[in-house]
Amino acid sequence: MPEPMQNGAFPAPSHDHDRCVRQAVAHAEQVCADRDLRLTPIRRRVLELIWTNHQPSKAYDLLEAIRGEPFSTAPPTVYRALDFLLDAGLIHRIESLNAYVGCDARHVAGSPMFLICRGCDRVAELPGTGVGKAIGRAAKRAGFAVDQETVEISGLCGGCADDA
Amino acid sequence: MPEPMQNGAFPAPSHDHDRCVRQAVAHAEQVCADRDLRLTPIRRRVLELIWTNHQPSKAYDLLEAIRGEPFSTAPPTVYRALDFLLDAGLIHRIESLNAYVGCDARHVAGSPMFLICRGCDRVAELPGTGVGKAIGRAAKRAGFAVDQETVEISGLCGGCADDA
DNA sequence: CGGCGCGCGTTATATTATTACATTCCGTCC
C-alpha cells in the first residue's frame, strides 16, 4: 500500500518521503535495465535531486545543487540529464513553470494531467483519462490528430485551501 | 457569418485574413472602450502584429518587427504591451511555445484549449467546455480548487494531415 | 588493435524575461 495521501493526489505532510525517493530510483533502475538505457551517476543524481520534494525543480537550481559534487556545473550537464530522464519517461516538464517533476507513474498509461498548488508549490500528477477523452472528442470534431497533450491546472490543494 | 473554416477550428488557407485582423482590432477597441482601458499605439500595434497570421508570435520577433517604427525596441516595450493584452483577454500565451496568439473569442466563456499544428505552426482556439468539466471532476476528486487551466494540444491539423 | 558511438566537459552564445529608475503624457482638481 502506498503512503497515506490526501485524496490520492497530494502527499500528506507526514508521508514518508524517503520512500518516494527510494521507489523512484528503484523504478528508474528497473526501467533502464529493461530498456538497456544507462542510468549514469549524473542522471541518477539529477533524478534524486528532482525527487528531493514534490515541488518542481528548476534546471539552474539543480545546477546549484550539484556544486561541490564531482560533476561539471555547466548548463549542458543538467540539461542533458533532464533530456535523458524526459525521454525515459522518468520525469515530466511543467511547461507553465519551466520546471521538472518526477514522474510518479500512477497514471500508468495515457497522458497525465498536473495539479499545481500555488499555496505550497507542489505538483500532483493525475491520470488524465477523462480529460484525454474529452480532448480527443474536441480534436476529432476539429479534424485534428493529437500527438501530445499538455494539461496543467493551477489552484489550491486541499491542505492549502484549509489553511486559507 | 464568419469566414469559411475547416471544421470550425483552423482557418481555410483561402480565408480573408485581413478581416480577422480588422475584427480583432475592432473588438479590442470595443473592449477597451467598455472597460476604460487605453489601447495605446504600441498596444494596438503589437496586437496587429500578433494577428499578422495564425501562428504564435514570439516576443523578440515582435520587437524585431517594430524596428524602424517610432517605438522603443527595448524588451520592456513589447513585454508591457503583451501584459496589457493578456490582462485584457485580447491575446493568450502558449506556454509550451513561449509565444502569443490573438484571442479569437469564439470560446466566449470558460477556459479555452489550444490545438497547435506542428505542420503549419498555426494555433486554433477551441472552447474547452467538455475538457473543463472533466478537469473539474478530476480536481474535485483530488480536493483541488481550480484557478486556471492550461490545455495545449500538439498534433496535425486537417490540412497538414492531408499533405502528409 | 582500431574505429565508433555515447556520455561528458568546456566555452560560448542564443533566447526569453525582468528590475530599476528616469521621463513624458494626460486627466483632475484647485
Place this chain on the structure above:
DNA sequence: GGACGGAATGTAATAATATAACGCGCGCCG
C-alpha cells in the same frame, strides 16, 4: 491655467532559461 498624481513609455542593465559546437575518453565490437 497650473500643480499634482498616476499611468504609460524610454532606457540601461541584468536575470533566467536553454542550446550550439567542439573535443576528449572510454567501452564495445569487430
